[in-house]
Amino acid sequence: MNRWDADQESAADTPDLAALAALLADRTRAAICMALLDGGAWTAGELAEYAAVAPSTTTEHLNLLVAGGLLAEERRGRRRYVRLAGPETAETLENLAGLAPYRRVPVRSLAEANHRRALHHARTCYDHIAGALGVAIAAAMTERGLLARDYGLVLTVSGANWLTALGISDAGPSVARRAHVRTCLDWTVRRQHLSGAVGAALYRHALEHDWIAKAVTTRILTVTATGRRAFRDRLGLPDEALYPSPVLGGPRG
Amino acid sequence: MNRWDADQESAADTPDLAALAALLADRTRAAICMALLDGGAWTAGELAEYAAVAPSTTTEHLNLLVAGGLLAEERRGRRRYVRLAGPETAETLENLAGLAPYRRVPVRSLAEANHRRALHHARTCYDHIAGALGVAIAAAMTERGLLARDYGLVLTVSGANWLTALGISDAGPSVARRAHVRTCLDWTVRRQHLSGAVGAALYRHALEHDWIAKAVTTRILTVTATGRRAFRDRLGLPDEALYPSPVLGGPRG
DNA sequence: CGGACGGTTCGGTGCTCACCGAAATGTGAT
DNA sequence: ATCACATTTCGGTGAGCACCGAACCGTCCG
Numbered sequence: 001m002n003r004w005d006a007d008q009e010s011a012a013d014t015p016d017l018a019a020l021a022a023l024l025a026d027r028t029r030a031a032i033c034m035a036l037l038d039g040g041a042w043t044a045g046e047l048a049e050y051a052a053v054a055p056s057t058t059t060e061h062l063n064l065l066v067a068g069g070l071l072a073e074e075r076r077g078r079r080r081y082v083r084l085a086g087p088e089t090a091e092t093l094e095n096l097a098g099l100a101p102y103r104r105v106p107v108r109s110l111a112e113a114n115h116r117r118a119l120h121h122a123r124t125c126y127d128h129i130a131g132a133l134g135v136a137i138a139a140a141m142t143e144r145g146l147l148a149r150d151y152g153l154v155l156t157v158s159g160a161n162w163l164t165a166l167g168i169s170d171a172g173p174s175v176a177r178r179a180h181v182r183t184c185l186d187w188t189v190r191r192q193h194l195s196g197a198v199g200a201a202l203y204r205h206a207l208e209h210d211w212i213a214k215a216v217t218t219r220i221l222t223v224t225a226t227g228r229r230a231f232r233d234r235l236g237l238p239d240e241a242l243y244p245s246p247v248l249g250g251p252r253g
Numbered sequence: 254m255n256r257w258d259a260d261q262e263s264a265a266d267t268p269d270l271a272a273l274a275a276l277l278a279d280r281t282r283a284a285i286c287m288a289l290l291d292g293g294a295w296t297a298g299e300l301a302e303y304a305a306v307a308p309s310t311t312t313e314h315l316n317l318l319v320a321g322g323l324l325a326e327e328r329r330g331r332r333r334y335v336r337l338a339g340p341e342t343a344e345t346l347e348n349l350a351g352l353a354p355y356r357r358v359p360v361r362s363l364a365e366a367n368h369r370r371a372l373h374h375a376r377t378c379y380d381h382i383a384g385a386l387g388v389a390i391a392a393a394m395t396e397r398g399l400l401a402r403d404y405g406l407v408l409t410v411s412g413a414n415w416l417t418a419l420g421i422s423d424a425g426p427s428v429a430r431r432a433h434v435r436t437c438l439d440w441t442v443r444r445q446h447l448s449g450a451v452g453a454a455l456y457r458h459a460l461e462h463d464w465i466a467k468a469v470t471t472r473i474l475t476v477t478a479t480g481r482r483a484f485r486d487r488l489g490l491p492d493e494a495l496y497p498s499p500v501l502g503g504p505r506g
Numbered sequence: 507c508g509g510a511c512g513g514t515t516c517g518g519t520g521c522t523c524a525c526c527g528a529a530a531t532g533t534g535a536t
Numbered sequence: 537a538t539c540a541c542a543t544t545t546c547g548g549t550g551a552g553c554a555c556c557g558a559a560c561c562g563t564c565c566g
Binding site: 022026027028042053054056057062077079 | 523524525526527528532533534
């Protein structure tokens, strides 16, 4: 009403948490985001099929997600590719997923059950390794003194040497200055796994040296014979971490 | 339909991201959560007034938020106190707020404008320091090599030593469990500040040593004379970070 | 024992939004 | 040029839900 009010300080900016959350509050959009956690770019059509909705519906969802800054898009010809906007987006999604309640979903086929089991065992999480394998790697590295608990996980000197021995030394500024390790609460196992720069570098290394192979269309990782040897020799990983569990647990398993 | 299907693997658990997000997707509920980021416990009535909705509406919202695990409640007499469920909840909310788009809100009085300015300068963010002061601390620590940038901020070796010199080395159970130098994108300044266990320890230290004082009913922090000296001596903070800006910027300032 | 107070329950109302199908647009291949 | 294909636009429909007021229920106080 007064001059002050109408003039220079009549408005202020506040983060619109509700608007952002509304983007994820829809089952279909949430499913799309979770799918994109594989770190890759999907076409609109692929996502439509994955989410089991009509292409027109998918278009609307993608428009919202892109406008909201969660997704980045790239148009190529008649295709529309989308991917997560960046690592922060991925991390926030993972955090949220860790906090979220669980929902029972029906499993309709044996193939689907196997798919889930494989996901549970080892999968990508944007740019690093998650699932039981990811958790086992973090645990083994801690146990061997490559990582230490000290205000969070940090890379020890022997950890840095271990990485160098693998040929991952480079990675930007000096090792002393950075403790490039982050952790990420795994939603399948509810335990920490390795993310951050080291997690990403390790993932790249494992892929390049044929320790693991990534399926083209899914987030599933499979450990190769070479990889089993490497993980055993270099980290002493137990067999449970190297093979998908042969026996399925019960519903509460 | 077959034995497999109907028996042990007919269902699996998946994080219900949409359900969690739906809790925050409402303006009123989001406002409630942001208010609770001060780390304190509020009564239902206080929140109703703050959010400007009927008590009955507030009850419904609180029921949902508590059931969803975001809030913890404590009934005492005829009062219902609620607070954020835990540090992870607070961290996730902050992360989300940092990612969220801005929304213009009207400011109706001079008092409200001053309140906003103070909040902008220094405030609590659950259990650590946010606002311009928080950002300046993080920036100064980075510049002095106590923190390093790498997928967010991480504590360096000299950073750990610096903390030890302050007497924050051990820092109790919260460090062991939370174990993070986390960063939180500040919503007033859109820049990183320090959260996680280290941020919390620093905040406690600053309070105990009378570097800062907290107002009882709000999230506003004021820097004491002692604090100004300490922040200057130990981190070289500039005056801009130690005093609230005397002049209000324009709407786009 | 009343009466004020904080919170809850319930029914009803209005709005938002996820969804689809059909038709339109624009790109790539023949 | 023509056809196939990926995506988009649009109108219409149905479900979900945030909100309120009024009545109700316990707790604290005089």
